[in-house]
Amino acid sequence: MSTFSGLNTAYSGLVAARYGLDVTGQNITNSTTNGYTRQRVMTSAVGGVATTGMFTGGIRVGQGVSVDGIARMGDDHLDAQVRFTAGAAAYTAVRADGLKTMEASLHEPGKDGLSADLGNFWAAWQELSKSVGETAQSGLLLGQAKTLATHIASNYQAVDRQWSDVRDTVTGAVAELNQAAAGVAELNGRIRSTLAAGGNVNELLDQRAGFTNTIAALTGGSVRQQADGTVDVLVGGNALVSGTSVHELSVAGSIRMDAVTGDPVRLVWTDRPGVPVSVDGGEIAGGLSLLAPVNGGAGGALAEAAASYNDFAVKLADRVNAIHSTGYLPDGTQGGNFFAYASPATAASTLTVIPTSGAQIASGSLNGGPRDGSNADAIAKLATGPDSPNKVWTQVVTTIGVATKAELRQASLANLAATSAVALQLSNSGVSLDEENVNLLMFQHAYQGAARVMTAVDEMLDTLINRTGLVGR
Amino acid sequence: MISRTTTSIMVRQAQRNLQFSMSQLATMQERATSLKAINRPSDDPAATADALKVHAHQRAVEQYARNADNGDGWLTTIDTALSSTTNIMNRIRALALQGANDGAMSQPAKDAIAVELKGLKEDLLRNANTTYLGRNVFSGNTDTGRAFDAANYTFTGAPGASVQRRIGDDATVRVDADGSAIFGQGRPNSVFDLVDRIVTDLSGGVNNIGVHIGALDGYMKGIVGQQAQIGAQQSQIDRAQASLLKEKGTLEAQRAGIEDLDLGQAILDLKTQEVTYQAALAVTARTLQPTLMDFLR
Numbered sequence A: 001m002s003t004f005s006g007l008n009t010a011y012s013g014l015v016a017a018r019y020g021l022d023v024t025g026q027n028i029t030n031s032t033t034n035g036y037t038r039q040r041v042m043t044s045a046v047g048g049v050a051t052t053g054m055f056t057g058g059i060r061v062g063q064g065v066s067v068d069g070i071a072r073m074g075d076d077h078l079d080a081q082v083r084f085t086a087g088a089a090a091y092t093a094v095r096a097d098g099l100k101t102m103e104a105s106l107h108e109p110g111k112d113g114l115s116a117d118l119g120n121f122w123a124a125w126q127e128l129s130k131s132v133g134e135t136a137q138s139g140l141l142l143g144q145a146k147t148l149a150t151h152i153a154s155n156y157q158a159v160d161r162q163w164s165d166v167r168d169t170v171t172g173a174v175a176e177l178n179q180a181a182a183g184v185a186e187l188n189g190r191i192r193s194t195l196a197a198g199g200n201v202n203e204l205l206d207q208r209a210g211f212t213n214t215i216a217a218l219t220g221g222s223v224r225q226q227a228d229g230t231v232d233v234l235v236g237g238n239a240l241v242s243g244t245s246v247h248e249l250s251v252a253g254s255i256r257m258d259a260v261t262g263d264p265v266r267l268v269w270t271d272r273p274g275v276p277v278s279v280d281g282g283e284i285a286g287g288l289s290l291l292a293p294v295n296g297g298a299g300g301a302l303a304e305a306a307a308s309y310n311d312f313a314v315k316l317a318d319r320v321n322a323i324h325s326t327g328y329l330p331d332g333t334q335g336g337n338f339f340a341y342a343s344p345a346t347a348a349s350t351l352t353v354i355p356t357s358g359a360q361i362a363s364g365s366l367n368g369g370p371r372d373g374s375n376a377d378a379i380a381k382l383a384t385g386p387d388s389p390n391k392v393w394t395q396v397v398t399t400i401g402v403a404t405k406a407e408l409r410q411a412s413l414a415n416l417a418a419t420s421a422v423a424l425q426l427s428n429s430g431v432s433l434d435e436e437n438v439n440l441l442m443f444q445h446a447y448q449g450a451a452r453v454m455t456a457v458d459e460m461l462d463t464l465i466n467r468t469g470l471v472g473r
Numbered sequence B: 001m002i003s004r005t006t007t008s009i010m011v012r013q014a015q016r017n018l019q020f021s022m023s024q025l026a027t028m029q030e031r032a033t034s035l036k037a038i039n040r041p042s043d044d045p046a047a048t049a050d051a052l053k054v055h056a057h058q059r060a061v062e063q064y065a066r067n068a069d070n071g072d073g074w075l076t077t078i079d080t081a082l083s084s085t086t087n088i089m090n091r092i093r094a095l096a097l098q099g100a101n102d103g104a105m106s107q108p109a110k111d112a113i114a115v116e117l118k119g120l121k122e123d124l125l126r127n128a129n130t131t132y133l134g135r136n137v138f139s140g141n142t143d144t145g146r147a148f149d150a151a152n153y154t155f156t157g158a159p160g161a162s163v164q165r166r167i168g169d170d171a172t173v174r175v176d177a178d179g180s181a182i183f184g185q186g187r188p189n190s191v192f193d194l195v196d197r198i199v200t201d202l203s204g205g206v207n208n209i210g211v212h213i214g215a216l217d218g219y220m221k222g223i224v225g226q227q228a229q230i231g232a233q234q235s236q237i238d239r240a241q242a243s244l245l246k247e248k249g250t251l252e253a254q255r256a257g258i259e260d261l262d263l264g265q266a267i268l269d270l271k272t273q274e275v276t277y278q279a280a281l282a283v284t285a286r287t288l289q290p291t292l293m294d295f296l297r
Helices: A005-029 A076-106 A114-130 A135-196 A202-219 A282-291 A301-324 A344-350 A374-384 A389-429 A433-466 B007-034 B045-099 B107-128 B179-183 B191-203 B211-259 B263-287
Strands: A039-046 A064-072 A222-225 A231-235 A238-242 A249-252 A266-269 A272-277 B164-168 B171-174
Touching: A005 A039, A005 A064, A005 A433, A064 A202, A076 A135, A076 A202, A076 A222, A076 A282, A076 A301, A076 A389, A114 A135, A114 A374, A114 A389, A114 B045, A114 B164, A135 A202, A135 A231, A135 A238, A135 A249, A135 A282, A135 A301, A135 A344, A202 A222, A202 A231, A202 A282, A249 A272, A266 A282, A282 A301, A301 A344, A301 A374, A301 A389, A374 A389, A374 B045, A374 B164, A389 B007, A389 B045, B007 B263, B045 B107, B045 B164, B045 B191, B045 B211, B107 B179, B107 B191, B164 B211, B171 B211, B179 B211, B191 B211
Parallel strands: none
Antiparallel strands: A039 A064, A222 A231, A231 A238, A249 A266, A266 A272, B164 B171
């Protein structure tokens, strides 16, 4: 047992206490840093020197404390939970936002909605039926018909514009995803080399967790730990990031809503454009689901809404035309169509009113006289029929309303799950100021204690060196 | 899992609670200021469908009421025209009877009657050409401006055509009268031509014009009968007006029931939410302050 080993033991205590104070300081200063995970000094007791040789003997005391490392108090399971719920929450949030915007563009129920214009349109037919031949009433009808056609077109355009917006957002999100993937790959490299050199990677791990969280919120991708400290990020079962290499993603498919049916918007690998990537969560999946083509009511919400507007325009035009073309103009000739549209697939945006004056409106019946309004009344009666355009429109509005309500509900549930996952993660990894204050006290006292041990050894040596052998002097 | 609580968790939770409280407050405020239970379809899809239906119905009823008012105008005009036509016919009949007294009437006296009858025929024709808002009420859907041609008494209306006003989803009322059925048409089958013939006979010294009295009576009977029919149509319109008014009230009550919010309830909800928000603010301000730092030397 060395004379000075006590000093060395006390010194190791001082060092450990100082490390402890430093790490506590790091924790306290980063208590508000986003994504910071609290750290702890890991120490262990150093055992006594081993007995070697014949003449060594006696009891060996430990040699002090050793600082083994600085542990990051993260939990992979909780982190995975946060990523998973973030993907689900982002998916429903994007969908709910999209549906809410679309719903708001309807302005229903109320006087700004299409239903109000529809009511005025039918009323104008009745007004005309009372006063055939008057320019005021025929002008009113033509005005209402044009307002109605414009309103249908503007509803369609609102959805069309929203589709383009979502398409842009998805493109932007994919760029953000590629950037985050590049960030993960770069950090993977640094973490691997730092670990190999025996360094501390805690802060790098925090940064990388930030990137993987972003990726999870965008695509719901999963993260796989590797033995060398790197992580692989998988999207749709294939590696987006593998070690330090990145496989970038890009968006392919139509950039216009009316062309989406044959060319759906999809995610592909940039280096293999033919291979589609299936993402089942995250913002990008939510955006893609909004952009999906029509599929009998189960397709993308925006395309379905646009299709239902077209359907409504076709039904309105066909029903009015069917009656209008059996009627007779004031001059006694048979009438033609009232509404025109290019094709059923574009009816909402191309709906136009054919007559330009009262003389071209088939308001009467055969031999009913020039001021007969019986056919105008028959058209007005469409408002209440069993398959009236009003009912079709109510169906459109209700469908959108129900879908929005369901999506909002899901979004709020997914958000709750994400929030509670983050709370659990934070409760494990967050910095508690009280705790750190207690640690400060503890390490401070440990430092004082170690210093006292050093003083005691010092005094002992002083006694031994300076005061020994002075008996009787 | 046993949860460890840290300051930052409390801050986050406080932030989230405040945010939630505030968004609830905003919702309540929107409801209380607009006083609408449904601001967008997703608030209540089923009620939205009902609201759209009620709105469409309201618009239709409003239009039916306008139609009924218009029909009322037509029928009142016809009624007035027929009343004065009856008066004119009474006078014509009296004069014709007077002129038929061949023994007592001198030719100059007959001529005087003939002159008056001529004037009365003009009145009759004017009545037959009565218009309402520019439309001839006795010739349905013509646009000639006259129901009967002044020269040949040709009827300008289309045979069998009628003017209808819609007063309900499935109910219409006829608001014109068939002039050809009341006055006859052309020569010699119209009341105008009949009067012309009486005038010709009187001024031509032809005796025994009493033979025309029977024909005159026939027309008068037709006019009275038509007036009774118009009265029936008028009462149909009146009933429709009354019931439309009632329906309007019922629909408005229905609409309010679906769409409108009870003011008291809305304000109570808003106040409650306000108190909740204030409490959340106060509690947050209190709990987030102390850490161990405050108590260490």
